[in-house]
Amino acid sequence: MDASMAAMDPTTWLLLCRTVRFGDTDAAGVIHFHQLLRWCHEAWEESLERFGISAAEIFPAGGPPGSSEATAPPVALPIVHCSADFRRPLVCGDPLTLQLQPERLDPSSFEVRTTVLRGDELVAQGLIRHVAIGLEDRRRCGLPEPLQRWLEASALGGGVRPL
Amino acid sequence: MDASMAAMDPTTWLLLCRTVRFGDTDAAGVIHFHQLLRWCHEAWEESLERFGISAAEIFPAGGPPGSSEATAPPVALPIVHCSADFRRPLVCGDPLTLQLQPERLDPSSFEVRTTVLRGDELVAQGLIRHVAIGLEDRRRCGLPEPLQRWLEASALGGGVRPL
């Protein structure tokens, strides 16, 4: 995707849809809490994909360490903090909108706030904070260039309208 | 969705897409095996939704037993058997096609076979078998009517072409 065009309509990569599935629920009949954080991470991955960044640019893959097929980008992005707030019970089949608000915190870290809506109603919020670490020396380093583009395009476009 | 129309093009509800996400993988760099069975169940739920059956017609929801908001269809569909075969390693970002082949086994049971493809390559298969049980007496009973329509439409249309 062309970044300048994307910046003009961030809704194409910052506004995602998801339906609550049966396996997301527990015996109280509503979603089991930590599944929300799974959704937030998957929404971030989907956002990068829609923006035009391939998984291989960001995530290690392809086989166990040492295997000839293993690949990993030179920068890892471990999560150092996450949180979630739950406002309304969510049940199987609920159609949701996930609205992402990425923010660069400093040259080596960023966070993504995810607002979850059911229709116009705010039902939950999640937050995931990452730092960039060099794979070799395990020290903090600059964010990978594709991720910087995604953060900038999100900011330039004003993001999607917060509630 | 109009069932007769749907029967003419079952690809709209029996052929689904999914991308492997980072949380689906384990330290061997490929998907952790039981996630495949989660995908199969979610694909079944998405298929019903696309066919026009609401989650509330099939799945209990809305709150814990006894709560005023709790709802449950009169027939439960517990899983009695599942299996999966893994042919190729799947890594984060892999775009997959899930091809569903539902089959009614007898008046009170059915199974859904899910074939997972990456491009033209068969990478995995999953199978989930359900029985219908009356919620009150916990005895086997006929399949819910909406599910029967979905099974018939899938069979009528010849389903999607098996490999």
Add this chain to the structure above:
Amino acid sequence: MDASMAAMDPTTWLLLCRTVRFGDTDAAGVIHFHQLLRWCHEAWEESLERFGISAAEIFPAGGPPGSSEATAPPVALPIVHCSADFRRPLVCGDPLTLQLQPERLDPSSFEVRTTVLRGDELVAQGLIRHVAIGLEDRRRCGLPEPLQRWLEASALGGGVRPL
């Protein structure tokens, strides 16, 4: 368990062990972040069990809403907030100690802070906050009596020594 005795040695129910399993990890070779919150909830459940509170006193169970076997305590304890901090990467096989610090926040809510140690090293922390809601009217209400006993015994004993 006799509560007064338990209060004298809270380590029997507030200090738990857990080993990182392969399915807890992702392709970066370390635990996938939201699994930590799953551990925190399971540790809370194990703590109640060790203290002598049965699952049926706290959690709904026994079948879908409406079924004759369904049971649910009159008070639900939905989670309204959770958070986690990650200090060190955790790999498959790591033996961990989970140290729980429960706290009553007001008559209808409490939180459990879980400190995760590998040997003497602080590796992660998690927090889960619950509110008590009457099953019938869905309004905030007092905490269930068994939970109050658990909270009091934890406080009386001074809990386990914080880091």
Add this chain to the structure above:
Amino acid sequence: MDASMAAMDPTTWLLLCRTVRFGDTDAAGVIHFHQLLRWCHEAWEESLERFGISAAEIFPAGGPPGSSEATAPPVALPIVHCSADFRRPLVCGDPLTLQLQPERLDPSSFEVRTTVLRGDELVAQGLIRHVAIGLEDRRRCGLPEPLQRWLEASALGGGVRPL
């Protein structure tokens, strides 16, 4: 653990305990099916650990591919097949016994059958089949030596009594 001694009492590593946790359930009030296969894998890991085999001998760990901390045994053990049968609904708090029956199938593959009991009642069964693959050439190879010892000790001791 000394293998000859272990062979005399395989119950110490082939008979494990587990309690159903709240997050294992879904809105039908019973365990969500694929969690059973997670338990089977975790039971296999716990069995190896109790037998005296460290996770690092069997599972890759320690960081993403390419990182200096990454380690991986020279042989990977991907799962090629799994299945499960569900006989009785399992609810939150149910105390279970998991009885493992490992079997070497040929020089490069083995499977582990897990029988799940609640008291004397057979409630579920799971099966996981692995093949050994050389990490470098990705071709089938002999099973790792520690795993062979575990398989032999399990067979020598007659295993735990099947139902």
